Amino acid sequence: MDDPSILLEDDAIKIIINPYGKDRDQFGNGFQALMEFLKNGQISDTYTESLKEEITEVKESEEWRRRYMKLFIRDRENIELGKEIGEKIGKEIGKEIGKEIGELSVGIRMLKRNEEIANEEVAEILGCDTAVIQKMRDLIQAHPDWEAEQIASELVEAEFESIDC
Known part of the structure; x- marks a missing residue:
């Protein structure tokens, strides 16, 4: 949820994702797969698989x-x-x-x-x-x-x- 009252005062735009949130059911399967990937690295669809490949490529x-x-x-x-x-x-x-x-x-x-x-x-x-x-x-x-x-x-x-x- 976007909370514009929280100011980090560094002129950067940040997206903070809490993969442990409770209201994930209101979003689709792709979002849930992304949250699981962020939480524990679990690959469960082609998108999270491509993310893992990109991350590995960048790291190497x-x-x-x-x-x-x-x-x-x-x-x-x-x-x-x-x-x-x-x-x-x-x-x-x-x-x-x-x-x-x-x-x-x-x-x-x-x-x-x-x-x-x-x-x-x-x-x-x-x-x-x-x-x-x-x-x-x-x-x-x-x-x-x-x-x-x-x-x-x-x-x-x-x-x-x-x-x-």
């Missing part, structure tokens, strides 16, 4: 083994390539975030040292939007015991896509 075929091994090797290479690409992207994103935290930390230190400095002045020095500077002030007030880097990290984590700096 050097060509099929070569194809399978090529696919297996290619899959492993693609997995490794994916890991390398992911690592490279992760490092680039990490550097970008680190640079952003460093730049924001400068502004946070300025605001901590001189509470009278205007948001516009800090924004001009850092090249940030004044709304970002105000968020810095809000975080400094909310967390006076935090270091500049902690506040910058919090700001980046909360606003990374929208920080205009």
Whole structure:
């Protein structure tokens, strides 16, 4: 029975057959023969006999083994390539975030040292939007015991896509 609510999330279409099912009588003899073949390899008609021959041929075929091994090797290479690409992207994103935290930390230190400095002045020095500077002030007030880097990290984590700096 088809159950579309079961998602395997691998973009593959799978047919799962339970040869031990109880409702086989509603299907024809050919289906029942196929289920017996899947269960125990029992050949009971020309179709299951041809299946057995095909399976034997595939198992004994050097060509099929070569194809399978090529696919297996290619899959492993693609997995490794994916890991390398992911690592490279992760490092680039990490550097970008680190640079952003460093730049924001400068502004946070300025605001901590001189509470009278205007948001516009800090924004001009850092090249940030004044709304970002105000968020810095809000975080400094909310967390006076935090270091500049902690506040910058919090700001980046909360606003990374929208920080205009």
